[in-house]
Amino acid sequence: MEQFLYYLLRATITTALFYGFYKLLFSKTTFYAANRVALSVILVAIVAVPLFHYNLLPEKQPEATPIMEMPIAIGMTDFVIQEEPQPTPIEIPWQEILTAIYIGGVAFFLLRYIIGLTQLVQIIHTSHNRHTLSDGSILCITNKKMNPCSWFNYIILSAEDHSAENRAMIGHEQAHVHLRHSADRLLFDLMVCLFWFNPFAWLLRRELQSVHEFQADEGVLTKGIDAKTYQLLLIRKSVGDIKFAMANDFLQRDLQKRITMMMKNKTSTAKKWGYALSLPLLVLIMVVLSVPKLNATIVEQQEENEIENTINSQDGEEVIVSGSVRGDEGMLPGVSIIIKGSSTGTMTNPEGNFTIKAQKGDILSFSYVGYGTYEYKVTEAHDNLTVVLEQEAIIHSDVEVVVDSEDGKIIAAKIADEEVTISGRVKDEEGFMPGVTVLIKGSSKGTVTDMNGRFTIKVNKGDVLVFSYVGYASTEQAVEKTKSGVIIDLEEEEKMMDEIVVVGYEGDEGEQKRTDRLQLKGNIESIQLRRLPKGDSPLYVVDGVVQTKGFDASSINPEDIDNISVLKNESAIELYGEEGKNGVIHIETKENKSTAYNNKTTTLSDQFNISENEKVNALIDYDKIAFVIGDKLAAKEEVEALKPEQMKGVNIYSKGDKLKELQKKFNTDKESFMVIELK
Incomplete structure (x- = not known):
């Protein structure tokens, strides 16, 4: 076009x-x-x-490429330079x-x-x-x-x-x-x-x-x-x-x-x-x-x-080019010199000198961390070429330099990994998912999605993020640059929770015998647990204290959590009897802060902290959410009065066909619905 x-x-x-x-x-x-x-x-x-x-104007002859003087690396081996990826400019x-x-x-x-x-x-x-x-x-x-x-x-x-x-x-x-x-x-x-x-x-x-x-x-x-x-x-x-x-x-x-x-x-x-x-x-x-x-x-x-x-x-005739490379303050050792379009090159020695074999017509590229790149076209042999590199306005400070201890030659130089920020949301077929674990693969660093399924995390270029949630297949996402608005889709696993093998305990002193383990550690921003695919809610144990039915794990400050582990099946029943039949979630806190969470949840109002929890209130606009108990619209006060043992399940719909169906059924334009199913 x-x-x-x-x-x-x-x-x-x-x-x-x-x-x-x-x-x-x-x-x-x-x-x-x-x-x-x-x-x-x-x-x-x-x-x-x-x-x-039409070519009716005289053609302008191209100016000859200025000759720049370059450095010599005597006695150094050839190498392959991998250029640092430059940020892609925004092009309209x-x-x-x-x-x-x-x-x-x-x-x-x-x-x-x-x-x-x-x-x-x-x-x-x-x-x-x-x-x-x-x-x-x-x-x-x-x-x-x-x-x-x-x-x-x-x-x-x-x-x-x-x-x-x-x-x-x-x-x-x-x-x-x-x-x-x-x-x-x-x-x-x-x-x-x-x-x-x-x-x-x-x-x-x-x-x-x-x-x-x-x-x-x-x-x-x-x-x-x-x-x-x-x-x-x-x-x-x-x-x-x-x-x-x-x-x-x-x-x-x-x-x-x-x-x-x-x-x-x-x-x-x-x-x-x-x-x-x-x-x-x-x-x-x-x-x-x-x-x-x-x-x-x-x-x-x-x-x-x-x-x-x-x-x-001009190709075919091989010549030798030698000289030196200097900067504003003197000779530059470790300057990379490569033949453009190839992997052949050398580096300047500690005195800033170099020697390289090239063919006529080749272009030598001189580069050094913190300095501008210079190119020199080889037209003939040269034994006293001097190249002056100009310092760039922005200089990398995170540079790792490896020097040979015997002769002082620079072996390698590497710019430290660049940190980027990635943010987005995690969803499944029903909508955005709170409580999804987002970990950097191979490390314990990570975060958890908030009430709206959002996450933000700082990582290094090349890191891989692993998104996981109980009952869902994990998904990996490679990070190459700063990015926002990322949407991650999680799919439910074919196997339900009852098929997960976790930690079993045996022995009089509670000594652990490891069969398999689901465990979270590190800096966790928030915790939101959905109802398990099968059965009733699990039993929560915080710092060894069994919590009452309906306990809300999100009431714990994520910064206080040191470790989360899950027990299932026979191991849970053996330690906790009938109460552990639906699984046991162990939460270990830092600095004995468990007393702040023991036996806290007694009503549905407490469970959702509708009146007191400032963090939840900041995330939920109750003017835009409709409550449904059974098959009827309910007031906020009716929801607060419910006991957890009365509740069979809670579903929140904020998008999709189900939301449209509820809006039409109850003739309201509320943006979200909390549907509470009673036993």
Whole structure:
């Protein structure tokens, strides 16, 4: 599409030059027929001339690449340099945007033209009186109040104008029909649809309309109509009535200019030599279109081919380049020098010197941490090349340098891992999921999603995040750059919770015998546990103290948690009897803070901390949530009064078809529903 946009630019320049030429020399002449032909030729030139590329300007010779002096690494082995990935700049897709705007404009003007043409055809077909005139044109009389106009072989006249004075108006439109002006109008109308953004295209179309009117007026006057009477008729009919832009209207614009041209003496035929100036103008346009910036893509391709040919012509001859590399404060050891496009290279020694074998035409790239990269093209052997690197404004401070302890040579340099931030939300089929564990793979660092399934975590580039939740398959996400709005989908595992093998205990002193273990450690931001896929709620044990039924683990400050582990099946029943049949969740806190959580939850109000927990209240807008107990809407106070033992299950719907179904069922626009199922 880039080539087409350049074509439109070149066509705009061509239109501007041709319009200026015509306006300056011929717009006020009485060469009506010649001017009509000239405008038609200009239309063809505007479309055709920009299609071709012209090389009429002297080519600028490329400047020789400046030679820079570079460093030597004596006695050091070749190596492969892995460049640090640079952040991708934000690029605005201007080509796509401009293309979309252009296509939208073309569609708009074409649609407008088609609508107007349809209305004109409809008026012709619905006219109540049609008859053929002596010249073969068809006169259509309509009851619609409109100005006289013509379209190809049809002349449209309002019933009000069908009187004795209509002889001049009909004669005017017959001239349009006889000279086939509608064909010109059609071509110029299509041109302005395609070049709608170009003001000079619209001005050329207006010039053509003026020429058509001049010719029609001239045809009326040659039939013996009095000029003064005809001019008064034009003035009287210039107010009101419907006009059609695509038809040859009796009262097109420039009425004053039309009257002036009727009274004007014929232009001297000697001025027709001015049309010959169109040839120098065409050459000028071709020169202007030879400007490289109007042929950017082609010029770049030619330059690339020339450079490639130059390099290929010099390949094959091996030479030795040696010298030194220095910075602002002296010689630079450890500067990397690689042959561009290959893995061959060397480094400067502790004195900043280097020696490297290369072929003529190769480009040596010199780079050093904190300094700008410099490139040097090899054209011949060099034994005293000096390269000066300039220090960059931003210098990496986290650089690990490995130096040989015996000779002091730099072995390797590495920039420390770059820390990035990634944030997003975790969801399943029913909506966003709170309490999902987000861990950096291979470490204990991580976080947990909040009430709305959101998470934010800082990691190093290349880290892998592991998203896991009880009863769901874990998902991994590699991190390459800072990113927000990430959506992670978790899928339920085919096996339910009853099939998970966890920790078993045996022995009088509670000594652990490990079979398998589900355990969370580290800095946990929050905990939200959903009802287990099978059975009732598990038993919670905080720092060895068994909690009452309905205990809410999220009431514990995540910063106080040191360790979470899960017991299932026989191991849980053996230690805790019947109370452990649905599993046991052990929570160990830091610094003996368990007393703050023991036996806390006694009612559903306490469980959700609707009145007291500031963190929950900050996350939930109760004006936007509807409570449903059983199959009826309930007030917040009814929910607070429920006991946990009365509750069979709690589901929260904040999106999807289920939310829409509940909104319709209870005739409310609440954004979320908490549906409490009773036993």
